[in-house]
Amino acid sequence: MTRQSPSIQDVARRVGVSIMTVSRAMRGVEGVSSAKRSEILAAAKALGYRPSRTARSLAASHSTLIGISLPMLFNEVFADILDGMRRTFDTAGFDLVLDNSDYDSHREALWVERMIDWKPAGVVLSGVDHAPGVREQLRAAGIPTLEIWDQCADPIDVCVGIDHVAAGRAIGEYLLACGYKAPAFVGVEANRDPRAEKRLAGLRSAFLAHGHGGPVVRRSERHASFEAGMNETRALLAADGQHPDCLCYLNDHMAFGGMSACEAHGLSVPGDIGIVGFNGLGINAVLPRPLTTLVTPRLLMGTLGARMLLARINGAKVERQSVVPVEMSVGATTRMMGL
Amino acid sequence: MTRQSPSIQDVARRVGVSIMTVSRAMRGVEGVSSAKRSEILAAAKALGYRPSRTARSLAASHSTLIGISLPMLFNEVFADILDGMRRTFDTAGFDLVLDNSDYDSHREALWVERMIDWKPAGVVLSGVDHAPGVREQLRAAGIPTLEIWDQCADPIDVCVGIDHVAAGRAIGEYLLACGYKAPAFVGVEANRDPRAEKRLAGLRSAFLAHGHGGPVVRRSERHASFEAGMNETRALLAADGQHPDCLCYLNDHMAFGGMSACEAHGLSVPGDIGIVGFNGLGINAVLPRPLTTLVTPRLLMGTLGARMLLARINGAKVERQSVVPVEMSVGATTRMMGL
DNA sequence: GATTTCCACGTTAGCGCTAACGTAGGGAGT
DNA sequence: ACTCCCTACGTTAGCGCTAACGTGGAAATC
Numbered sequence: 001m002t003r004q005s006p007s008i009q010d011v012a013r014r015v016g017v018s019i020m021t022v023s024r025a026m027r028g029v030e031g032v033s034s035a036k037r038s039e040i041l042a043a044a045k046a047l048g049y050r051p052s053r054t055a056r057s058l059a060a061s062h063s064t065l066i067g068i069s070l071p072m073l074f075n076e077v078f079a080d081i082l083d084g085m086r087r088t089f090d091t092a093g094f095d096l097v098l099d100n101s102d103y104d105s106h107r108e109a110l111w112v113e114r115m116i117d118w119k120p121a122g123v124v125l126s127g128v129d130h131a132p133g134v135r136e137q138l139r140a141a142g143i144p145t146l147e148i149w150d151q152c153a154d155p156i157d158v159c160v161g162i163d164h165v166a167a168g169r170a171i172g173e174y175l176l177a178c179g180y181k182a183p184a185f186v187g188v189e190a191n192r193d194p195r196a197e198k199r200l201a202g203l204r205s206a207f208l209a210h211g212h213g214g215p216v217v218r219r220s221e222r223h224a225s226f227e228a229g230m231n232e233t234r235a236l237l238a239a240d241g242q243h244p245d246c247l248c249y250l251n252d253h254m255a256f257g258g259m260s261a262c263e264a265h266g267l268s269v270p271g272d273i274g275i276v277g278f279n280g281l282g283i284n285a286v287l288p289r290p291l292t293t294l295v296t297p298r299l300l301m302g303t304l305g306a307r308m309l310l311a312r313i314n315g316a317k318v319e320r321q322s323v324v325p326v327e328m329s330v331g332a333t334t335r336m337m338g339l
Numbered sequence: 340m341t342r343q344s345p346s347i348q349d350v351a352r353r354v355g356v357s358i359m360t361v362s363r364a365m366r367g368v369e370g371v372s373s374a375k376r377s378e379i380l381a382a383a384k385a386l387g388y389r390p391s392r393t394a395r396s397l398a399a400s401h402s403t404l405i406g407i408s409l410p411m412l413f414n415e416v417f418a419d420i421l422d423g424m425r426r427t428f429d430t431a432g433f434d435l436v437l438d439n440s441d442y443d444s445h446r447e448a449l450w451v452e453r454m455i456d457w458k459p460a461g462v463v464l465s466g467v468d469h470a471p472g473v474r475e476q477l478r479a480a481g482i483p484t485l486e487i488w489d490q491c492a493d494p495i496d497v498c499v500g501i502d503h504v505a506a507g508r509a510i511g512e513y514l515l516a517c518g519y520k521a522p523a524f525v526g527v528e529a530n531r532d533p534r535a536e537k538r539l540a541g542l543r544s545a546f547l548a549h550g551h552g553g554p555v556v557r558r559s560e561r562h563a564s565f566e567a568g569m570n571e572t573r574a575l576l577a578a579d580g581q582h583p584d585c586l587c588y589l590n591d592h593m594a595f596g597g598m599s600a601c602e603a604h605g606l607s608v609p610g611d612i613g614i615v616g617f618n619g620l621g622i623n624a625v626l627p628r629p630l631t632t633l634v635t636p637r638l639l640m641g642t643l644g645a646r647m648l649l650a651r652i653n654g655a656k657v658e659r660q661s662v663v664p665v666e667m668s669v670g671a672t673t674r675m676m677g678l
Numbered sequence: 679g680a681t682t683t684c685c686a687c688g689t690t691a692g693c694g695c696t697a698a699c700g701t702a703g704g705g706a707g708t
Numbered sequence: 709a710c711t712c713c714c715t716a717c718g719t720t721a722g723c724g725c726t727a728a729c730g731t732g733g734a735a736a737t738c
Contacts, residue, residue, distance in 0.1 A: 005480070007724055018688050023726065031686060053456040054396040055724035058693050063393060065436070073421060079413030086439055095453065097404070098437040100425055114434065117392040141344070226625040257625040283622075286565040286599040346694055357718050362696065370716060394694035397723050 006049045014043045026051050057119060066309075067115035068124040069099040069108050071193075072223075076281045077251070077298055078126070081148060084302020085124065092310055094121060103192045105131040116141050122309045128152035128159065129194040144312035148305045150195050151323045158312055160305040160322040164195045167294055167326050168202025171276055174292075174328055175246055176210050179337030180274055183207060184216040184244035186232050186254055188224050196224075196250045199278065203248060216244055224250045229257030237265045246274030246334065252281040255291050259333065275333040290331035297324050345388045353382045365390050396458060405648075406454035407463040408438040408447050410532075411562075415620045416590070416637055417465070420487060423641020424463065431649055433460060442531045444470040455480050461648045467491035467498065468533040483651035487644045489534050490662045497651055499644040499661045503534045506633055506665050507541025510615055513631075513667055514585055515549050518676030519613055522546060523555040523583035525571050525593055527563050535563075535589045538617065542587060555583055563589045568596030576604045585613030585673065591620040594630050598672065614672040629670035636663050 008026075012019040017036065024032045025040040032040070043049075057063035066089055070078040089096060097115065101108040109131035115123060116137060122144040125134075128151070135156050138145045145157040152159050175183060185203060187196045204214040218236045220228035229249055237243055247262075249255035255277030259269055267273045269289065280295030301324055311318045347365075351358040356375065363371045364379040371379070382388075396402035405428055409417040428435060436454065440447040448470035454462060455476060461483040464473075467490070474495050477484045484496040491498050514522060524542060526535045543553040557575045559567040568588055576582055586601075588594035594616030598608055606612045608628065619634030640663055650657045 009724080019725080020689080021687060024687090027726090033686065036686080050452070050456050052397070052458070052724055054393055054402055054458055055693090056726075057393040058391070058397050058695080059724075059726040061693060061726090072418075073412050074415050074418030076413050079411075079418075082412060083439070095457070096437050097434050099435075100422070113389070117389050118434070119391070119393055226622055230625045256622075260625045260627065263627070283565055283595075286569050286596040288599065288602070348694080358695080359719080360717060363717090366696090372716065375716085391694055394723090395696075397725080398694075398696040400696090400723060 006047045008049070008051070010047055011040065011044050011049050014047065015040050023051075062119045062121060064094050065097050065118050065120040066094045066122045066124065067097045067099065067111075067118070067120045069101050069111055070126050071101050071103045073100060077149075077279055077296065080298030081126075081302040081305075084299040084304075085306040086302075088303055088306035088310065101126075103188075105129065105134075109134050112137060116143065121313050122146065124148055124305070124309065125156075126150075127194060128155060128161075130156075144309055146305050146309040146312075148301060150198075151321060153321070155320055158305075158308045158318060158320055158322075160301055160308060160324065162296055162301075162326050163323055164198035165202040165205075167278075167296075168199035168204075169206045170202075170326070170328060171199070171248060171278075171294055172203040172206025174330075175248075175274065175276065175334070176206060176212075178246075178274070178334055180246040180334075181212050182216075182242070182245045183248055184218060184236060184246070185248045185250075186218045186220075186229060186236065186258060187250040188220050188222070188228070190219070193224070193250065199250075215248065220254075224254050226253050226257040229254030230261045231257075233258035233261035234265065237261065237267070243267075243273065245337075246276065248276045248278075250278060252277035252279050252283065252291055252293055255293070255333075256283065256287070259289075259291075270333050270335040274335065277333075280327075280329050284329075284331065289333060290329075292331040292334040293329050295327045295329045297326070300324055345386045347388070347390070349386055350379065350383050350388050353386065354379050362390075401458045401460060403433050404436050404457050404459045405433045405461045405463065406436045406438065406450075406457070406459045408440050408450055409465050410440050410442045412439060414590075416488075416618055416635065419637030420465075420641040420644075423638040423643075424645040425641075427642055427645035427649065440465075442527075444468065444473075448473050451476060455482065460652050461485065463487055463644070463648065464495075465489075466533060467494060467500075483648055485644050485648040485651075487640060489537075490660060492660070494659055497644075497647045497657060497659055497661075499640055499647060499663065501635055501640075501665050502662055503537035504541040504544075506617075506635075507538035507543075508545045509541075509665070509667060510538070510587060510617075510633055511542040511545025513669075514587075514613065514615065514673070515545060515551075517613070517673055519585040519673075520551050521555075521581070521584045522587055523557060523575060523585070524587045524589075525557045525559075525568060525575065525597060526589040527559050527561070527567070529558065532563070532589065538589075554587065559593075563593050565592050565596035568593030569600045570596075572597035572600035573604065576600065576606070582606075582612065584676075585615065587615045587617075589617060591616035591618050591622065591630055591632055594632070594672075595622065595626070598628075598630075608672050609674040613674065616672075619666075619668050623668075623670065628672060629668075631670040631673040632668050634666045634668045636665070639663055 008019045008022050011022045022040055025037045099111040112134050124146045126149050128147050138156055147155050147159040150161045151163050185200050218232045220232045222228050259275050262269050269275050277291040277293035280293045284290045308318050347358045347361050350361045361379055364376045438450040451473050463485045465488050467486050477495055486494050486498040489500045490502050524539050557571045559571045561567050598614050601608050608614050616630040616632035619632045623629045647657050
């Protein structure tokens with residue numbers, strides 16, 4: 001016997017009320033006396049009744065799903081952001097549908113289309129650089145949307161993140177203050193990570209503003225991993241001519257890999273060459289020589305972003321954009337030159 | 340003007356067929372001539388029609404959602420597993436609803452209940468140790484379920500993973516072969532990670548079988564992070580009496596933190612003390628002294644698991660359980676004693 | 679006491695699809 | 709010519725809820 005799971009009808013019959021009263025009781029909506037409400041709740045529990053989410057979504061013409069698209073998961077940054085959001089959304093009773101775009105805006109666009117078919121309560125996208133049409137589709141569907149991790153004067157809906165150009169410039173200015181003159185930047189292919197490109201632009205502008213040349217750029221075709229950092233740094237150092245006096249990396253992972261490559265190449269850090277990461281990951285706490293890096297408030301971004309999106313879902317007006325601060329963390333991989 | 344998104348009716352009217360024919364055409368189901376089919380598809384595209392997932396789920400009495408519950412995301416292990424599954428499910432047209440149980444089986448149970456309300460096509464749980472009732476609920480609802488990362492003779496439905504007891508024993512036997520005699524195990528609280536407890540049990544049984552004492556156990560109350568590994572190791576070494584001759588960690592993160600603590604304590608690795616991790620993470624490739632560790636085939640597990648679940652969703656019979664092999668990776672943090 | 683108000687509930691009409699079954703019309707078999 | 713069958717559709721009846729509006733009766737107002 002494959003007894004179907006009980007429906008709202010069964011509860012209504014058992015208590016002797018209409019299904020509408022059961023619906024109201026289950027949702028905690030006004031219009032039911034507290035006596036009836038608890039009677040209904042008890043009956044529902046006894047029968048093992050659980051409201052069907054799909055039926056509810058169809059009838060209400062919107063679901064309690066929230067779609068989240070992140071470039072990748074194995075990355076403390078996005079894992080932290082997700083963690084910050086998760087707690088907030090979870091408490092509010094939403095379920096999270098996840099996408100992993102692999103830094104591919106086309107993939108993201110396809111997923112957004114599919115997501116809209118679920119009539120989600122909200123959508124979260126990483127960054128502000130999307131494929132054409134994504135913005136319009138989300139707006140046309142009237143879906144509250146949060147863009148996270150970057151900033152933008154005119155977001156799709158709301159936006160929380162850091163100013164990547166300013167972050168790059170801050171790193172540049174710190175390095176200039178140390179006396180570094182010939183930076184290099186190690187990252188990934190230009191179209192893969194728009195935020196990294198903004199940081200590179202900021203870094204470049206800082207050096208150019210002080211009359212130096214812009215950074216030498218080296219790009220990996222693969223993920224921004226430990227290994228990629230090591231390989232690209234090795235290649236960079238193997239090139240002819242004078243090597244840079246400091247190396248800026250797309251993130252701490254690459255920087256750590258790069259540090260290994262430098263040492264393998266016989267360069268002492270920071271004696272012969274400076275190294276700067278990005279993000280301020282947990283691994284720094286246990287490294288014998290902590291990285292100089294820019295710490296990003298990922299959990300804060302997640303929590304704040306989730307709250308902003310929730311406010312939009314509830315129809316509240318909120319600031320369209322929120323830019324959170326970053327902090328330079330001076331470690332043991334850079335030094336004041338000439339000391 | 341808030342023009343509603345077009346429904347199946349609009350497409351049917353435009354082409355001059357019944358909605359059923361449109362439904363069939365959209366789903367790629369038999370019973371429509373190819374001429375009509377392409378005419379309908381063209382009309383749908385022109386109107387911007389997209390089938391409503393919620394309506395479809397209700398009418399078909401099951402959705403294309405797949406629920407996945409993992410203990411945590413910032414962890415290469417689960418990120419890899421998820422990545423392996425994602426590709427497979429994505430291609431098959433499923434959407435992934437994610438939960439993050441924080442190693443809390445009660446949380447997992449609550450989420451499973453909520454997930455069932457969506458009538459998902461399938462559910463993925465991590466491990467085989469669940470809160471009471473979870474198994475029954477999933478079975479009663481007839482939802483294809485995959486348990487991943489551990490093994491079990493009688494899974495809820497299907498299961499793919501490694502044998503953690505055997506893995507622990509393999510580590511123990513390797514250490515015994517090296518000549519180590521006094522191991523310690525550094526992990527987290529006993530009820531937080533059942534898999535780690537199984538590995539500990541395997542490790543213990545190996546040493547006991549050779550007439551040695553079981554491992555000294557040290558547990559962190561926090562996450563199995565770099566920092567936790569460092570802190571617990573520091574505490575372990577600070578204790579009176581002789582220190583262990585080798586340290587086994589819950590995972591590579593903790594092991595790496597532990598290695599820092601050893602060096603800070605003036606112990607050389609592997610000269611004075613051996614260190615063994617678990618998982619074989621990417622960071623090993625760039626460490627000056629790669630960890631001795633047990634490599635787990637995470638991506639394989641994900642891909643294989645997803646395929647098994649897909650087969651179950653399609654009603655196929657499959658092996659209920661699949662145990663994948665692990666491989667000991669001897670790094671530079673252990674040595675043959677007496678050499 | 680007649681009117682208004684309000685609360686607690688019921689009724690009606692879908693939400694946008696799909697499963698299951700029904701049917702017309704053309705071709706093959708005898 | 710008559711079945712028989714098969715293909716390409718259409719019709720009917722929901723899936724399990726909620727929004728919007730309707731209604732009776734008790735309390736409040738004058």
